Amino acid sequence: MLTKQELEKYWAEASKIYLNHISIDCVVFGFHEGQMKVLMLKSNNEEAWYLPGGFVLNEEPIETAANRILKERTGIDEIFLRQFHVFGDPDRSKFHNDIYRDMLPKEQNFFNQRFISIGYYALVDFVNVTPTPDAFSEMCTWRDLDDLPQFQLDHELIFRTALDTLRLQLNYQPIGYNLMPKExxxxxxxxxxxxxxxxxxxxxxxxxxxxxxxxxxxxxxxxxxxxxxxxxxxxxxxxxxxxxxxxxxxxxx
Amino acid sequence: MLTKQELEKYWAEASKIYLNHISIDCVVFGFHEGQMKVLMLKSNNEEAWYLPGGFVLNEEPIETAANRILKERTGIDEIFLRQFHVFGDPDRSKFHNDIYRDMLPKEQNFFNQRFISIGYYALVDFVNVTPTPDAFSEMCTWRDLDDLPQFQLDHELIFRTALDTLRLQLNYQPIGYNLMPKExxxxxxxxxxxxxxxxxxxxxxxxxxxxxxxxxxxxxxxxxxxxxxxxxxxxxxxxxxxxxxxxxxxxxx
DNA sequence: TTAACATGGTGTAATTGATACACAATTGTA
DNA sequence: TACAATTGTGTATCAATTACACCATGTTAA
CATH class of the missing domain: 1.10.10.10 (Winged helix-like DNA-binding domain superfamily/Winged helix DNA-binding domain)
Structure with missing residues (x-):
């Protein structure tokens, strides 16, 4: 759990180096022992889980940002990544149950603004991933697709849309190179x-x-x-x- | 051509009511007399053409914004619209030949910031459209797909990507309801x-x-x-x- | 008036692809 | 050593795609 002081520093930094109003959320699919899995983080404030995500640096291409974010969560460098949808409802990014929200005045709170989130899905080889929590999570792990936790924000919609897109994609694109081991x-x-x-x-x-x-x-x-x-x-x-x-x-x- | 004063007012307004860093660009396809057409605007400063576009109001869903923008350019209310890609290179929105760019100091210039653009393509019935220029264009008209003008910014890429997506879509989706007349x-x-x-x-x-x-x-x-x-x-x-x-x-x- | 022509409506044979099966081969274990 | 579970391979049937042919209809120009 971050202290108020750490938070202040984090947010002051964030609003200087990141583009406002834009976020990236990633649905990372893995496959292990016959189970489809998705990488998720457990919030250290509440019982909710969320998808790996982050922001875009001032002069950074969005694809680079997505890769950077995933490198931080998985340790993998070259990831199969694909944009699949933009989530842009005005109330999608309201943190209703977040303790952090009220710890700082609204103006200083980088997280309290409206975010348009660009959704990426990633296909990765399970064994290469080292799940790594971020500053707001106490845990980063694989979750089975048939045993999903409660999602934060609109992350359930984001996950669902990614899965639907992947299923559609399966009909006209080969898949698997990034999900299976070499042999x-x-x-x-x-x-x-x-x-x-x-x-x-x-x-x-x-x-x-x-x-x-x-x-x-x-x-x-x-x-x-x-x-x-x-x-x-x-x-x-x-x-x-x-x-x-x-x-x-x-x-x- | 807008005067410096009009510009100042426009930009002052814009940065108050629109989200920073986010734009929407639309590729509007029409079909008439056996020809595929795309709706474009001619810049009133230079010999370049661009796609209908705009920004997202502070509390507006992005789908609503896209519809609003297209209503302004076409007069049509209910349009078949589909998100197809986000364009987010850091230098995509540099206006290299734009006279407006230097007319105001950089800080006040809403247009001089980096924009991440959400691409939508639209399919419309040609005869229902009343092409209407915006503040920066002297003309808004249909252009034949095989007689395209020079594009501004990365609008050629946006157009190309929309067309490729439409072609792919044709393989697993019906199309035509929005492009053909009733009978x-x-x-x-x-x-x-x-x-x-x-x-x-x-x-x-x-x-x-x-x-x-x-x-x-x-x-x-x-x-x-x-x-x-x-x-x-x-x-x-x-x-x-x-x-x-x-x-x-x-x-x- | 009518033949030529361009276009539209309908049909069919041949090929290819999808589906639903059956059976033999291999491996570890009881 | 037989058994169960699983894999490799093959085939018969049905559906979809492709490549055509032929007739019908309306206009035009001799």
């Missing part, structure tokens, strides 16, 4: 799709379809150690993957 | 698709596919007066159209 099995990749879509897929048809995209390389080795038949390992064919990202998967018209 | 023929609708995609489509396959979506009602009458066989008229089935907008057209996974 993975077909069932593992299928599990990712099933988790994102919250829907079972046919094993054989999934394989045929995803192979037809031409974005995978089949490797010689198999994944030993499981209690059953050893599945083949695959890796992404980065060249084709990137091409598919640009041109889309299945053409409409 | 139209199949060839007219096809022309719209061909224009947006910049690609010829097979007449018969187009018809089968678009009818399969179930978003059209076939009418009894035909369009008389053309130099050839009278084509049937269609209208959109609003109920199915809305449903298709929500759920997408062709399912992926």
């Amino acid at each position: 993975f099995t077909m069932p593992e990749l299928q599990k990712l799709y099933e988790t994102i879509l919250d829907k079972k897929l046919d094993r054989r048809n999934f394989q045929r379809r995803i192979l037809a995209f031409g974005i995978l390389n089949k490797l010689e080795q198999t994944r030993k150690g499981g209690a059953h038949k050893a599945p083949y390992l695959y890796e992404f064919n980065l060249e084709n993957y990137r091409a598919a990202l640009k041109e889309g998967l299945q053409g409409g018209w | 139209f023929t199949m060839p007219e609708l096809q022309k719209l698709y061909e224009t947006i995609l910049d690609k010829k489509l097979d007449r018969r396959n187009f018809q089968r596919r678009i009818l399969a979506f179930g978003i059209l009602n076939k009418l009894e009458q035909t369009r008389k007066g053309g130099a050839h066989k009278a084509p049937y008229l269609y209208e959109f089935n609003l109920e199915n159209y809305r449903a298709a907008l929500k759920e997408g057209l062709q399912g992926g996974w």
Whole structure:
């Protein structure tokens, strides 16, 4: 918990170096042991959780800002990031239950202004992430998608919109390079799709379809150690993957 | 051309009622006589054209702001509007050739700050629009997509991104309700698709596919007066159209 | 008046893609 | 060593897409 003095310093600093009225919120998706996860922070004032976020430096491109913010929370440098929506309701950024709000006069309180928030979603490889709290959180951890806490502000809407966008994206973009380890099995990749879509897929048809995209390389080795038949390992064919990202998967018209 | 005095008043007003650092730019698409068009304004200082845009009032939702801005430029109240991207490079809003820039000291110049611009694209029925210039333009008119003028700032990028998004959208969303008149023929609708995609489509396959979506009602009458066989008229089935907008057209996974 | 022409309405065969299955192979364990 | 669970591969069926052909209708110009 920050003292009043620390707060004063923080806010004085913030309003000098950051653009007013603009914030960034990130929905960071990870995948581990068959579970889709989202990175969240627990407020150190209340029982509410929020998404990693921050502000834009005076002379900083917004993409850079999003990357910087995520680097601070995850330790990862090059992250797959995508803008998905801007949240701009006038009352979205009212902190109703925040102790900090009343600790300083309104004029000095950088946080008490109206923020238009640019939403990014990120796909990251779970094992590379070192969740790191920020100044207002006592905890930063992965939360399972089917066991989400109470959200602060409009962060539930932001999360929901990100997930919907990701699901839509799945229909015309390859996904997974940033969520899977370097080598993975077909069932593992299928599990990712099933988790994102919250829907079972046919094993054989999934394989045929995803192979037809031409974005995978089949490797010689198999994944030993499981209690059953050893599945083949695959890796992404980065060249084709990137091409598919640009041109889309299945053409409409 | 505004005088220095008018400018001072304008800017003094602007910084009081609008949020700093945030702007909105709109790419308004129309369709007339087989041509795709975009609404643009000609700067009254230079030979450059720009897209309809504006700012967000202190307590105004951003969607409302976009609608208000477009109402001022087109006269239309209920417009099909969609957020498509945020443009946030630090140097995107530097007015390099603008006479206004030097007319007032930097501090008072609302326009001389950095703007993060939220891009919206709009689809409107050409005939309902009354193009109306703003304070900085001598002209507001439709421009053909294949005869575009020189753009101000990064408005060419904004336009390009909007068009790319629209083309992608065409693959999983119905479109046309906002671009076509109430009643139209199949060839007219096809022309719209061909224009947006910049690609010829097979007449018969187009018809089968678009009818399969179930978003059209076939009418009894035909369009008389053309130099050839009278084509049937269609209208959109609003109920199915809305449903298709929500759920997408062709399912992926 | 009528043939030429441009355009619109409708249909069909061939190919491709999606779906719903079945069966054999492999691995660790009881 | 048989069993259960899982993976690899194949195929029959149905739906969608593509590439065409043919007839109908209204205008125009001989």
